[in-house]
Amino acid sequence: MTIMSIILIILLLLILISKKTFNYKVILTLSLATLFEIFVSVGYFLQIGSLEVNHTEFLYIFCVILMIFQNVSFNKTKLLYGMLLFLSMCISILIQIVFPYDKMVIPEAYAWDLFYFHNQLFNNIIIGFNQIKEILHTFCYIVIIAKFFCFSPDDRKLFIKKTNQFSKVFILFFLVEFVFVFILNKQETYYNLLKIIFGDRYFSDSAVTSIGISTRLRGFKSEPSMFGYSMFLICLLYLYIYIKKLSKRRIVLIYIILTMFLLITSLSFSAIVCMGLLGVFILVYIFTKSNKMVKQKIIFFGFLFLFCLIIMGFILFNYAESNYYVQRIKMAILSLTNLNLKWNDEYNVYDASTLIRMISMLGTLQYYFDNILFGISMGSTYSHSTFATILASIGTVGVILWIKLTFFSNAYHKYNLVYILIIVIWLITLLILGNGLFPFYGLQNLIIITFFDLYSMNSNFISTRSDKLNDFIPKTIL
Numbered sequence: 001m002t003i004m005s006i007i008l009i010i011l012l013l014l015i016l017i018s019k020k021t022f023n024y025k026v027i028l029t030l031s032l033a034t035l036f037e038i039f040v041s042v043g044y045f046l047q048i049g050s051l052e053v054n055h056t057e058f059l060y061i062f063c064v065i066l067m068i069f070q071n072v073s074f075n076k077t078k079l080l081y082g083m084l085l086f087l088s089m090c091i092s093i094l095i096q097i098v099f100p101y102d103k104m105v106i107p108e109a110y111a112w113d114l115f116y117f118h119n120q121l122f123n124n125i126i127i128g129f130n131q132i133k134e135i136l137h138t139f140c141y142i143v144i145i146a147k148f149f150c151f152s153p154d155d156r157k158l159f160i161k162k163t164n165q166f167s168k169v170f171i172l173f174f175l176v177e178f179v180f181v182f183i184l185n186k187q188e189t190y191y192n193l194l195k196i197i198f199g200d201r202y203f204s205d206s207a208v209t210s211i212g213i214s215t216r217l218r219g220f221k222s223e224p225s226m227f228g229y230s231m232f233l234i235c236l237l238y239l240y241i242y243i244k245k246l247s248k249r250r251i252v253l254i255y256i257i258l259t260m261f262l263l264i265t266s267l268s269f270s271a272i273v274c275m276g277l278l279g280v281f282i283l284v285y286i287f288t289k290s291n292k293m294v295k296q297k298i299i300f301f302g303f304l305f306l307f308c309l310i311i312m313g314f315i316l317f318n319y320a321e322s323n324y325y326v327q328r329i330k331m332a333i334l335s336l337t338n339l340n341l342k343w344n345d346e347y348n349v350y351d352a353s354t355l356i357r358m359i360s361m362l363g364t365l366q367y368y369f370d371n372i373l374f375g376i377s378m379g380s381t382y383s384h385s386t387f388a389t390i391l392a393s394i395g396t397v398g399v400i401l402w403i404k405l406t407f408f409s410n411a412y413h414k415y416n417l418v419y420i421l422i423i424v425i426w427l428i429t430l431l432i433l434g435n436g437l438f439p440f441y442g443l444q445n446l447i448i449i450t451f452f453d454l455y456s457m458n459s460n461f462i463s464t465r466s467d468k469l470n471d472f473i474p475k476t477i478l
Helices: 005-017 022-039 055-068 076-098 108-118 129-148 152-181 189-196 205-209 224-244 249-264 269-288 291-319 324-336 352-370 385-409 417-432 443-453
Strands: 046-047 051-053
Touching: 005 022, 005 055, 005 189, 005 291, 022 055, 022 152, 022 224, 022 443, 051 269, 055 129, 076 129, 108 352, 129 385, 129 417, 129 443, 152 189, 152 249, 152 443, 224 249, 224 269, 224 443, 249 269, 269 417, 269 443, 352 385, 385 417, 385 443, 417 443
Parallel strands: none
Antiparallel strands: 046 051
8 A cells, every 4th residue: 555545545534434414425535536536547556466456446436335325316317328338338248259359459558659669469359357347447437427417406516616625735736746847847856756655656757758858747647648638627627616606716717727727738739639629618608608799709709810820820830949839739740641650759850649649549440440339348459549449449339328328318408409519529539639448437527527517508407606608708808
């Protein structure tokens, strides 16, 4: 066990022995587990020989156990779609046992680098512990989702508020990391301290320096891109709280700015994508909540902004040689013009990170097209594209059931085209980003679902004071 393992046990004991109701304790534990999943991937909770349990897995299992004994029923619709998803995943494994996929399968995301850049070959699918672990993780996710949607609006509001409160502790630590990395230039000292606290696992200096730059933030994640994605998720939480007036707005706005700042300092491909996605989400929300005159203004200024962006992009691409993000985009475009390029450590010419993302996404999608109905079973392959991994793993049948389970079949939402559009945009984004399978079965989906509720019609998903556009943007702007 590690220092963080002991801290976690103490926190859980304090929650359990408190005089609060059992329901309150479940919500606090769920908030803690959600934040650890979003922010922490380094180290381990427990390690016995080859068996390793990370912090997220421990908290996930602990949450499921508490929820089973919670005096809240299961959402029957969610449970139905969840069981159908679980069944389809079992069928997928059974198909691979009876009629195994006869082509080579890349088993891990990092293995795509070995395959493409170093010509290393891999075996066919081997059904074993990995598939069992992933299907059990999915089962736990089904239990949590089915329970969460039977929470009262007040309970969900409490979950959001507690997650907000706890998240500020993590943000403080990331600001300390910024001081160590960018001001003191003592990142090695800081990361050595983290290894003592979390355990010396999944700390990879190569993940930070893979694009030739060592001054990048990665938080408690194994690489900067995952840290950038975690900042994006927590920014969605803060935006939701800001819009719904669940906390003092000035304070929330400060944390939104801090989160965006930390997102940018990850200097990752994910940061570029996530910043653009945040802009899209905000613009769609403003547009859907506006009257006709305001919509016309938004369209006009939107096209004006796009025109200025194109002009600015042209100038930067041709004259701002020292700008990191400009250079990153330029290298990415150059890399994508020829997917046959081989890695040669020329950071100033090619962006190997973007190149391998595309290679792994296209290769994993080929697995999907070869097994379009049920996939090649969850746990058989992972790529740098989350949604490509999901498609290849569970096929069309599983993906439809997962989408219904996670984003639809909810009595609190009245769906419209805007809500469906947001879901489509999110799935396309997951095709570009690679963050493991947590966007598939992670507690982070509780944040995503809650945020997407902003785009549904007449929702009472949580108890709230207001959801009017005038409460989001000053009238002078409109």
